Amino acid sequence: MYPSAFTYYRAGSVQEALKLLMENPDAKLLAGGHSLIPAMKLRLASPPALIDISRVPELAGIRDRGDRIVIGATTRYDDIQRSELVRQVLPILPEAIEVIGDLQVRNMGTIGGALAHADPAADLPAVVLALGAELTAFGPDGERTIPADQFFVDLFTTALQPNEILTEISFPKPPAHTGMSYQKFANPASGYAVVGAAAVVTLGDDGKVAAVRVGVTGAGPYAVRRQNVEQALTGQEPTAAAIEAASQLASEGMTFNSDIFASDEYRAHLTRVFVKRALTAAIERARG
Amino acid sequence: MAVTKLFGAPIKRREDPRLITGRGNFTDHIRLPGTLVMAIKRSPHAHARIVRIDTSKARVMRGVVAVYTGQDLIDKLAPVPCAWLVPDSDLKVPTYRAVAVDKVRYVGDAVAVVVAEDRYVAQDALEAIEVEYEPLPAVVDQEKALEAGAPQLYEEVPNNLAFHWKLHSGDFDAAWKEAEVRLSRRLINHRLIPTAMEPRGALAAYNPGTGELTIWCTSQNPHIHRLLLSAVTGLPETRIRVIATDVGGGFGSKIPMYAGEMIAAALSRDLGRPIKWIETRQENYVATIHGRDHVQYVDIAAQRDGTITGVRVRAYANLGAYLSTAAPGIPTWLFGLMLQGPYAIPVIHCDVFGVLTNTTPTDAYRGAGRPEATYLLERMVDLLARELRMDPVEIRRKNFIPKDRFPYTAPSGLVYDSGDYEATLNRALELVDYDNLRHQQAELRQQGRYIGIGFSTYVEVCGLAPSQAAGAMGFQGGLWESAIVRVHPTGKVTVFTGSNPHGQGEETTFAQLVADELGVPFEDVEVIHGDTEMVPFGMGTYGSRSTAVGGAALVAACRKVKEKAQRIAAHLLEVAPEDVVFENGRFFVKGAPDRGMTIQEVALQAYLAWKLPRDIEPGLEATHFWDPTNNTFPFGCHICVVEVDPETGKVTFLQYVAVDDVGNVINPMIVDGQVHGGIAQGLAQAVYEYAAYDANGQLLSASLMDYAIPKASMLPSFSVDRTVTPTPVNPMGVKGAGETGTIASTPAVVNAVIDALAPFGIEHIDIPLTPERIWRAVLERSR
Numbered sequence A: 001m002y003p004s005a006f007t008y009y010r011a012g013s014v015q016e017a018l019k020l021l022m023e024n025p026d027a028k029l030l031a032g033g034h035s036l037i038p039a040m041k042l043r044l045a046s047p048p049a050l051i052d053i054s055r056v057p058e059l060a061g062i063r064d065r066g067d068r069i070v071i072g073a074t075t076r077y078d079d080i081q082r083s084e085l086v087r088q089v090l091p092i093l094p095e096a097i098e099v100i101g102d103l104q105v106r107n108m109g110t111i112g113g114a115l116a117h118a119d120p121a122a123d124l125p126a127v128v129l130a131l132g133a134e135l136t137a138f139g140p141d142g143e144r145t146i147p148a149d150q151f152f153v154d155l156f157t158t159a160l161q162p163n164e165i166l167t168e169i170s171f172p173k174p175p176a177h178t179g180m181s182y183q184k185f186a187n188p189a190s191g192y193a194v195v196g197a198a199a200v201v202t203l204g205d206d207g208k209v210a211a212v213r214v215g216v217t218g219a220g221p222y223a224v225r226r227q228n229v230e231q232a233l234t235g236q237e238p239t240a241a242a243i244e245a246a247s248q249l250a251s252e253g254m255t256f257n258s259d260i261f262a263s264d265e266y267r268a269h270l271t272r273v274f275v276k277r278a279l280t281a282a283i284e285r286a287r288g
Numbered sequence B: 001m002a003v004t005k006l007f008g009a010p011i012k013r014r015e016d017p018r019l020i021t022g023r024g025n026f027t028d029h030i031r032l033p034g035t036l037v038m039a040i041k042r043s044p045h046a047h048a049r050i051v052r053i054d055t056s057k058a059r060v061m062r063g064v065v066a067v068y069t070g071q072d073l074i075d076k077l078a079p080v081p082c083a084w085l086v087p088d089s090d091l092k093v094p095t096y097r098a099v100a101v102d103k104v105r106y107v108g109d110a111v112a113v114v115v116a117e118d119r120y121v122a123q124d125a126l127e128a129i130e131v132e133y134e135p136l137p138a139v140v141d142q143e144k145a146l147e148a149g150a151p152q153l154y155e156e157v158p159n160n161l162a163f164h165w166k167l168h169s170g171d172f173d174a175a176w177k178e179a180e181v182r183l184s185r186r187l188i189n190h191r192l193i194p195t196a197m198e199p200r201g202a203l204a205a206y207n208p209g210t211g212e213l214t215i216w217c218t219s220q221n222p223h224i225h226r227l228l229l230s231a232v233t234g235l236p237e238t239r240i241r242v243i244a245t246d247v248g249g250g251f252g253s254k255i256p257m258y259a260g261e262m263i264a265a266a267l268s269r270d271l272g273r274p275i276k277w278i279e280t281r282q283e284n285y286v287a288t289i290h291g292r293d294h295v296q297y298v299d300i301a302a303q304r305d306g307t308i309t310g311v312r313v314r315a316y317a318n319l320g321a322y323l324s325t326a327a328p329g330i331p332t333w334l335f336g337l338m339l340q341g342p343y344a345i346p347v348i349h350c351d352v353f354g355v356l357t358n359t360t361p362t363d364a365y366r367g368a369g370r371p372e373a374t375y376l377l378e379r380m381v382d383l384l385a386r387e388l389r390m391d392p393v394e395i396r397r398k399n400f401i402p403k404d405r406f407p408y409t410a411p412s413g414l415v416y417d418s419g420d421y422e423a424t425l426n427r428a429l430e431l432v433d434y435d436n437l438r439h440q441q442a443e444l445r446q447q448g449r450y451i452g453i454g455f456s457t458y459v460e461v462c463g464l465a466p467s468q469a470a471g472a473m474g475f476q477g478g479l480w481e482s483a484i485v486r487v488h489p490t491g492k493v494t495v496f497t498g499s500n501p502h503g504q505g506e507e508t509t510f511a512q513l514v515a516d517e518l519g520v521p522f523e524d525v526e527v528i529h530g531d532t533e534m535v536p537f538g539m540g541t542y543g544s545r546s547t548a549v550g551g552a553a554l555v556a557a558c559r560k561v562k563e564k565a566q567r568i569a570a571h572l573l574e575v576a577p578e579d580v581v582f583e584n585g586r587f588f589v590k591g592a593p594d595r596g597m598t599i600q601e602v603a604l605q606a607y608l609a610w611k612l613p614r615d616i617e618p619g620l621e622a623t624h625f626w627d628p629t630n631n632t633f634p635f636g637c638h639i640c641v642v643e644v645d646p647e648t649g650k651v652t653f654l655q656y657v658a659v660d661d662v663g664n665v666i667n668p669m670i671v672d673g674q675v676h677g678g679i680a681q682g683l684a685q686a687v688y689e690y691a692a693y694d695a696n697g698q699l700l701s702a703s704l705m706d707y708a709i710p711k712a713s714m715l716p717s718f719s720v721d722r723t724v725t726p727t728p729v730n731p732m733g734v735k736g737a738g739e740t741g742t743i744a745s746t747p748a749v750v751n752a753v754i755d756a757l758a759p760f761g762i763e764h765i766d767i768p769l770t771p772e773r774i775w776r777a778v779l780e781r782s783r
């Protein structure tokens, strides 16, 4: 509850944030502070300096860029949830955000902070995987784009370099007859995902599955896509039996976390169940 | 008696405006100039020898005033006391040092103390203290702790067995031999962490000039704390003032005398400056008592018609690493005496083994012993019903103590004051529309949906008293309560109570009682509690005793005041006292209602004393110490309806009905609130909350990230109703209402879940019924 001493910097621009980051190699960026500050209070993290990027104007906001929707890294959960554009085009985002923490958390937490932090039990990593998002990082060598598939590397570890800033997340607008759903089994204590499954399904004119992406969080050390499920379902008639069969593959080849609430075996089971539930809901909506 | 106006009125709690607008006066809000901050370094090992403590780096840090180890405190503080010395149990009370010397015995045991200018520096200094440990094997499970070769916590407590308590009433062997049905089970009643919203803390201010110690602390019983602080510091009781006006929840966890508060007191005296110590939430999880933690072996003897003829229990109670203040009394008296529950069971045979382990000490947690007894009995009754293919309702009816048998002397020796158990059951059945619900259940099962209906019919013992019984049970104190009623010259009233409400709302209910008794406006009654300098010695708030005992003390004091006022009024009205009538706050001459005066006018005359006869003292106040003749025994029926998703094991609450009988009700809104909160905690024991230790004694559920306190969205909406069977034990006819919810609800929920899973052939799953446990049970039966 009592962090060790640190220096506080407030960046006015991305450039300034990067400069501060270069000058203070062990510093941490501060966005919504809702993962970092609790860790500091428990002294699980003791950065000598914080660089507050939450007020950098160009880092926040939701923009329509034709075939893509781009969300700035420090955009707060609550702003995403209230965005009419996001609600219409990417309804899985508000659906997932709805079950993140509580109102205070959603008022403060940012999408970039959540992704950069890569908590194994966080919700949005599964969603960006299922949506096929691209993440933009800004560092000493300029800007680069990282596909969501390559972003989550390990427990609390992403493809970002220590001196890179996540600036925005870009989502392709889904084609017609796409349905999406996020289904979460929340830990009753923390509210975080024991398992969370995100599915985005596009149906062809023939009613068969034209494209599907599935992301899973909470189950293992980091969020993963479930290509085996996707492959099993692509081109199929989306019957209950087909969904069930594909979902059975969801736990294959994964490593699972184990804690006092849920063993690895149970998490594997929940992964299959929640992938099935997410797929079922997404397909229903795609037909909708 | 005055015309009742406020008794029974759902008046909003007068304490709430200050509490919900952030104007409460909690320990951490008190600021004194020159205050130093104290922090405690705690053991990361469950069991280890302390080889060396190096405080040199911490001592020289800027802002650090002093650092103490256990050795430094030996002369300044006596050991942490245990005050419930259960007789005839071969009780051993090992030495419990406020700061460990030589050896630590649980994760969280204090090893050093820092006093600094601010809390951040103190935290840095804690990290700078180096402690070298020689880890020893640890034991956390009470049954393992008794095994040969288990790690020994104390040389003076062989086999870690602190006591063996027995209650043998009737001939169980005969009952067992003659029984037509015999049922045996091992039941777990797992460990819980009270998690009061306000952690513990103290601000100790010793005045070297006067030799007086004032200590604000999170206490349910300030006078008991004053007495114990006097014993451990050596300061006379008259030099210590304990203040605990606003306390943010206790649930029993703020009854004991703890190391933290003791150390703050001793160090303030040592340094001559005020010292504040406030637990962090992490500290609260390891250093404040836990509750429950029994392993029970139960045998039930019965006839084929469902009549239960005997109960035998062998319980292993995990006491943790040291004996907390009331610890020995909880799993013995408060558990064993209630093993017959609301049933006319003639034979009770109980053996309790109190075991020391390398875990946080356990003590009273809301319900304290009674939930452990109720869960055991209600689970066994359901198992028996299943065995006999009886409806759970019918088996309960069959065994209830009939209403014409009160007062009822139970085989455990308790005398149940009053009761009508069937009435609560009938009302609850009506509220859930039982027959219809069973039909619905059958229909839904056809559709592959699993609904369950669970019952808990209970009786509990509360209003903890009387003092003679306390003495016989080895409780090192009386169980009466004190009150002063002071009518001021203006007719305004201040009452001082030895109870110390910390969420129970007695600032409101006591004002209702007093306003009714004296016929004065509710607003004119001020209730003072929690300050040993203002209030006469009081026993405090726990065991659902404040209203039944503390309230009765107030009423008795009011009656003394009225009696005196009547004499004064009679004198002034120039008639005999017996010719004066008191009604609605006014004394008047019998048969001549316009010849009279108000109690306010009498009060003024009492203080002016111009016209008082010599045999009446001036002033208008009275003191009463009320020692009741018995406890009170609230009872009721709770019914829970759940749906279980067998695919995930998740439990969804559909309905919760509680019909309680707490005797007469002073403020139904407050009783509803108590019942709601109690159900939330008991229900949480069934499905959410559990303290988890690993085999090495690390507490794994050591934060709110892992310990599942239910949020509103995780609870059903409660429908609460009551029947009213007054108790003859106090003049108001009220029974305690603070713990019924917790005591009743755990088995109601568990029985519902097991009922839902009946189609899978599942008879029992040990609590907590986490989704994974339910999923596994279903999986096993489906294989």
Ligand SMILES: Cc1cc2nc3c(=O)[nH]c(=O)nc-3n(C[C@H](O)[C@H](O)[C@H](O)COP(=O)(O)OP(=O)(O)OC[C@H]3O[C@@H](n4cnc5c(N)ncnc54)[C@H](O)[C@@H]3O)c2cc1C
Residues within 6 Å of the ligand: A028, A029, A030, A031, A032, A033, A034, A035, A036, A037, A038, A053, A073, A074, A099, A100, A101, A102, A105, A108, A109, A110, A111, A112, A113, A114, A115, A116, A117, A119, A121, A122, A123, A124, A160, A164, A165, A166, A167, A190, A191, A192, A193
């Ligand atoms: C009570 C509570 C409940 C919660 N429940 C949930 C839940 O149910 N589900 C869930 O998913 N989350 C939950 N969270 C976490 C919450 O979503 C966090 O807000 C989020 O994970 C982190 O976002 P932030 O903006 O607060 O990041 P911060 O805490 O400010 O930062 C987190 C980390 O990311 C780094 N960082 C931040 N922004 C950037 C950037 N632009 N570029 C590079 N690095 C960056 C920081 O340096 C830091 O290391 C909960 C939090 C709390 C306090």
